[in-house]
Amino acid sequence: MVETVRKSLRDSAAARWTALLIVSFTMMCGYFLTDVLSPIVGLLESQLNWTRADYGVYTSSYGWFNVFLVMLILGGIILDKLGIRITGLGATALMVIGTAIKYWAVSTHVLDGETIMGLNAQLFWACIGFAVFAVGVEVAGITVSKIIVKWFKGKEMATAMGMQVALARVGTAFALGFSVPIARALGVIDVSRPVLVALIGLCIGLIAFIVYMVMDKKLDASEANDVQAEISHEDEFKISDIGKILTNKGWWYIAILCVLFYSAVFPFLKYATDLMVNKFGVDQNIAGLIPMLLPFGNILLTPLFGGIYDRKGKGASIMIIGSLLLIVVHALFSVQMLNNWIIAMILVIILGVAFSLVPSAMWPSVPKIVPEKRLGTAYSLIFWVQNWGLMGVPLLIGWVLEKYCITGQTMRDGMMVNTYDYTLPMLIFTGFGLLALVFAFLLKAEDKKKGYGLESPNIEG
Numbered sequence: 001m002v003e004t005v006r007k008s009l010r011d012s013a014a015a016r017w018t019a020l021l022i023v024s025f026t027m028m029c030g031y032f033l034t035d036v037l038s039p040i041v042g043l044l045e046s047q048l049n050w051t052r053a054d055y056g057v058y059t060s061s062y063g064w065f066n067v068f069l070v071m072l073i074l075g076g077i078i079l080d081k082l083g084i085r086i087t088g089l090g091a092t093a094l095m096v097i098g099t100a101i102k103y104w105a106v107s108t109h110v111l112d113g114e115t116i117m118g119l120n121a122q123l124f125w126a127c128i129g130f131a132v133f134a135v136g137v138e139v140a141g142i143t144v145s146k147i148i149v150k151w152f153k154g155k156e157m158a159t160a161m162g163m164q165v166a167l168a169r170v171g172t173a174f175a176l177g178f179s180v181p182i183a184r185a186l187g188v189i190d191v192s193r194p195v196l197v198a199l200i201g202l203c204i205g206l207i208a209f210i211v212y213m214v215m216d217k218k219l220d221a222s223e224a225n226d227v228q229a230e231i232s233h234e235d236e237f238k239i240s241d242i243g244k245i246l247t248n249k250g251w252w253y254i255a256i257l258c259v260l261f262y263s264a265v266f267p268f269l270k271y272a273t274d275l276m277v278n279k280f281g282v283d284q285n286i287a288g289l290i291p292m293l294l295p296f297g298n299i300l301l302t303p304l305f306g307g308i309y310d311r312k313g314k315g316a317s318i319m320i321i322g323s324l325l326l327i328v329v330h331a332l333f334s335v336q337m338l339n340n341w342i343i344a345m346i347l348v349i350i351l352g353v354a355f356s357l358v359p360s361a362m363w364p365s366v367p368k369i370v371p372e373k374r375l376g377t378a379y380s381l382i383f384w385v386q387n388w389g390l391m392g393v394p395l396l397i398g399w400v401l402e403k404y405c406i407t408g409q410t411m412r413d414g415m416m417v418n419t420y421d422y423t424l425p426m427l428i429f430t431g432f433g434l435l436a437l438v439f440a441f442l443l444k445a446e447d448k449k450k451g452y453g454l455e456s457p458n459i460e461g
């Protein structure tokens, strides 16, 4: 008698790590586009006449559709209802469409001199493109989380999540480090060129996701029908699930910690290159290299800390330490006499440690607080809360800079541009860090009360 043991495709380490690499590549391209304009904020002023407040409006447009039109939550529902393949394809297509709109906006001259809803028309369409892209990248992010759970459940899940975040940071690092050289390549400054590079990358990312869809189909085919039916049934979305999540204190602490912590990092990165120029006197052409250290640090450290959480536990404590480091870094950035670029480098590296600690512990903690069948919705709601910060804080910082922080004018690239004092924005970021610390402690207390196991290792036995 021949015994046949039916094996799932996920049992193949090569298959699951390949699947992870493919979807992580798509996300990496998305993260590249997200930050592609950050290092050229000065060039945007000299080439497109965007003020810092305009730039703040542009960065905040990331949340227009996600937050106000609740597209993110809808994306989570669609993911639960229609599944990974169709949602992921739609999300990656939206990333391409949004980026194409944005590229057109920053490269065309047909909008010159026009205004729409009080904004210069070029800025308006760049914002619309970015807002469409943002829906795509956020929904893709939730989809990829679900993909990781699908392939890695019961295996190296936290390490896989850390790896995905690490590869996403490669995209951010490339944007921060190479945007200026790309814009200045060929001897002619062109701010649309880095966006074009991102658009090409995202088209490849879309093709990569289509390749993943084939793998996903094969995975489904390799699994027994009854298991699939059970999974589909468990993943089914129910309206009552939202209520159950929203009445969970532990979930709220994570969501609030998330919005506060991320509001002090991603929006900071948007202005970090400009901070290097204005406060630390770094040459504009290389100023993006210092903030670039942060995502590079994350690339190594996020999977490392994820592994520690997997084996040793201490998830809530890791989030407390990360929040503490965040406060120290931003507080020191706000000290006026600390203006040597070496200090800036050291602070960015420490911020990189903080930004590895908190995400590596935060995202794998959600399944300990929320039952697995509600995970997709729980993640999408956390992202939604977080997006309020990602939208509002850059706007706030841009406004504060324009209103309170202009110190004079200087000549850069043959143009007169404003100079800024970053003390007040850095104090605002410090405040977010302080509040994040409070919620990290509340989370630890709640964990102790409810026994979620945030301090226990993820790997049992």
Ligand SMILES: NCCCC[C@H](NC(=O)[C@@H](N)CCCCN)C(=O)O
Binding pocket: 030, 031, 034, 138, 141, 145, 161, 165, 168, 262, 266, 359, 363, 383, 386
């Ligand atoms: N398994 C969840 C991974 C989340 C990674 C996390 N991403 C986000 O929080 C996004 N909602 C926002 C990303 C904005 C920049 N592209 C991360 O740490 O990047």
